[in-house]
Amino acid sequence: MRAEHLRLAGIGAGPANLSLAAMLYDHAELPNLFFDRKPHFRWHDDQLITGATLQVSIFKDLVSLSDPTNQFSFLSYLHEQGRLYHFLNAQFTSVPRSEFRNYLAWAAGKNDNVVFSETVECVEFDRVFRVVTNRREVTADNIAVGVGTVPWVPGFAQPYLGPTQFHVSEYLSRSKDLRGKRVAVVGGGQSGAETFLDLISRPASEGPAWVVWISKRRSYFPLDDSTFTNDFYMPDYSDYFYQLPEGKRTEINAAHLLTSDGISDSTLRAIYQELYRIQFIEGAAHRFGLMPSRTVTAVDRADPGWELSLRHNDEADQTKCVAVDALVWATGFRPADKGFLAPLAGRIETENGEFRLDEDFAAIWDGPPDRRIFLQNAARGQRGLPDVNLSLNAWRAGRITDWLCGRRSAEPLTSFIDWSAKNAWGPQ
Ligand SMILES: Cc1cc2nc3c(=O)[nH]c(=O)nc-3n(C[C@H](O)[C@H](O)[C@H](O)COP(=O)(O)OP(=O)(O)OC[C@H]3O[C@@H](n4cnc5c(N)ncnc54)[C@H](O)[C@@H]3O)c2cc1C
Incomplete structure (x- = not known):
C-alpha cells in the first residue's frame, strides 16, 4: 500500500x-x-x-x-x-x-x-x-x-422498501418476477418512462397483469434536446449563470427542468406505439393505466401488496386509492x-x-x-x-x-446567443 x-x-x-x-x-x-x-x-x-x-x-x-x-x-x-x-x-x-x-x-x-x-x-x-x-x-x-447522488423516495415509503417496493436504481435485480402482478411505476422522468416501457413490452404471458404509470407532471413531457436549448449546456452559459443573483438562478433551474429531466423523444414514441399495439392489436387495454397529474400522498400495506393514496393535482378534492402488488419508485436522486x-x-x-x-x-x-x-x-x-x-x-x-x-486554457467559442446585457451591443 x-x-x-x-x-x-x-x-x-x-x-x-x-x-x-x-x-x-x-x-x-x-x-x-x-x-x-x-x-x-x-x-x-x-x-x-x-x-x-x-x-x-x-x-x-x-x-x-x-x-x-x-x-x-x-x-x-x-x-x-x-x-x-x-x-x-x-x-x-x-x-x-x-x-x-x-x-x-x-x-x-x-x-x-x-x-x-x-x-x-x-x-x-x-x-x-x-x-x-x-x-x-x-x-x-x-x-x-x-x-x-443517491436514490430518493418519499419519507413515508422508506419503511416499506424491500422486494416488492423499491427504488428504480434496483430495477433489474428486483423486477424479474412480476408475472401476473399489478405494478405501479411512480415518476414521470426518463427512469420512470424506461421502466414503464420495459414492463408493458414484456410478452403478455410473462409480463405484469397491469402496469400503471403515475406522475406529478401534467403529462409525460419530453426532454428538450433542441439546438438553442443545448446552448444552456455550454461553458459560457455556465459562467453566465454562475454570476446571476441566487433568486434568478433558482427561477431559471425551475423553468429549464425539462431540458434535463424530461423524457427522450424516442422513449416516448416507443411507449405510445406499444400502447397502441396493446390496446388496438392485442385488444388488452386492461394491461395498462396512465395517471399523470397525481401526487402519491401515502402508501400502506394491503392484503396482498400495497395501497397508494393519490391526490389529483387539478382536482384537489379527488383522492383515490390504487392497489398494487409491486411498486417502483422512479423518484430521482439527491446529493x-x-x-x-x-x-x-x-x-x-x-x-x-x-x-x-x-x-x-x-x-x-x-x-x-x-x-x-x-x-x-x-x-x-x-x-x-x-x-x-x-x-x-x-x-x-x-x-x-x-x-x-497553474495555467488557464483558452475557452471554447461562446454561444451564438448574447446571454448577458453586460456585453457590448451592435456588430462585433
Ligand atoms: C440511470 C441514469 C442515467 C443517466 N444518464 C445520463 C445521460 O445519459 N446523460 C447525462 O448527461 N446524465 C445522465 N445521468 C446523470 C449523471 O450523469 C449521472 O448520475 C452521473 O453518474 C453523475 O456522475 P458523478 O460522478 O457526479 O456521480 P456518481 O456517478 O454518483 O458517482 C459518485 C461515486 O462516488 C462514490 N462515493 C460516494 N461516497 C463516497 C465515499 N465517501 N468514499 C468513496 N467513494 C464514494 C460512489 O460509490 C460513486 O461511485 C444519468 C443518471 C442516471 C441515474
Whole structure:
C-alpha cells in the first residue's frame, strides 16, 4: 500500500471524478489518487434496461470536449477494442447506455490512480488535507469531491422498501418476477418512462397483469434536446449563470427542468406505439393505466401488496386509492452525503444547502488559497442543471486541471446567443 503525499486526492470515481482522473493521468508532476467505495466500477448498472440510451452526444465523454487527444476518449476506447468501424456502421442515433458504461469501466480500469473498495471516511486539515479511508491515510494539497447522488423516495415509503417496493436504481435485480402482478411505476422522468416501457413490452404471458404509470407532471413531457436549448449546456452559459443573483438562478433551474429531466423523444414514441399495439392489436387495454397529474400522498400495506393514496393535482378534492402488488419508485436522486467533510464543514461558506464555489469549482473557505476543495456535481444551484449531468464534465475537470497546472486554457467559442446585457451591443 502506498503511503504518500498527493497533489490531489479524489473522493468518488463516477463520471465526474473519472474525467478529472483522466485529465491528470499524464501529469506525473501532479501525483493523484481517486478513491471509490464500490468494489468495482458500476454506473447505474441496475438501470441498464435493454434499449436504454445515452441522453447526450457521445462527444460528451470524459475528456473530448476539453482535451480531444487524451487517451481516455470514447474514440480511444473504440480503437483499443478494435470496433471503430462496427460502431460507425451501427449508425446509432444515440449510444446504448450499456456501451457508455463499458467505456467508463474501461477508463477506470486503465487508470491506476483510481482505486475501488475504499471509502473515504474523514477529511481533516492541518496545512494539508489528511484523507482517511477504511484502508489507509494519505495527505494531499487539494481534494476533489465527486460523490454524486443517491436514490430518493418519499419519507413515508422508506419503511416499506424491500422486494416488492423499491427504488428504480434496483430495477433489474428486483423486477424479474412480476408475472401476473399489478405494478405501479411512480415518476414521470426518463427512469420512470424506461421502466414503464420495459414492463408493458414484456410478452403478455410473462409480463405484469397491469402496469400503471403515475406522475406529478401534467403529462409525460419530453426532454428538450433542441439546438438553442443545448446552448444552456455550454461553458459560457455556465459562467453566465454562475454570476446571476441566487433568486434568478433558482427561477431559471425551475423553468429549464425539462431540458434535463424530461423524457427522450424516442422513449416516448416507443411507449405510445406499444400502447397502441396493446390496446388496438392485442385488444388488452386492461394491461395498462396512465395517471399523470397525481401526487402519491401515502402508501400502506394491503392484503396482498400495497395501497397508494393519490391526490389529483387539478382536482384537489379527488383522492383515490390504487392497489398494487409491486411498486417502483422512479423518484430521482439527491446529493450524496458528504459527512466525511464534517471536520471542515464549518469553515466553508454555504448557499441553500450547497457549499459555495468559486469560478474554479473550489469551495470558498477560510483555509489557505493554495489548498483547495474542488466539488463536482454539487452546485446545481450555482452552476445550473448541467452541473449534475455529463455535459460539462470534461470542461469542469479541465478548469480544475488548469488550476493545478497553474495555467488557464483558452475557452471554447461562446454561444451564438448574447446571454448577458453586460456585453457590448451592435456588430462585433
Ligand atoms: C440511470 C441514469 C442515467 C443517466 N444518464 C445520463 C445521460 O445519459 N446523460 C447525462 O448527461 N446524465 C445522465 N445521468 C446523470 C449523471 O450523469 C449521472 O448520475 C452521473 O453518474 C453523475 O456522475 P458523478 O460522478 O457526479 O456521480 P456518481 O456517478 O454518483 O458517482 C459518485 C461515486 O462516488 C462514490 N462515493 C460516494 N461516497 C463516497 C465515499 N465517501 N468514499 C468513496 N467513494 C464514494 C460512489 O460509490 C460513486 O461511485 C444519468 C443518471 C442516471 C441515474
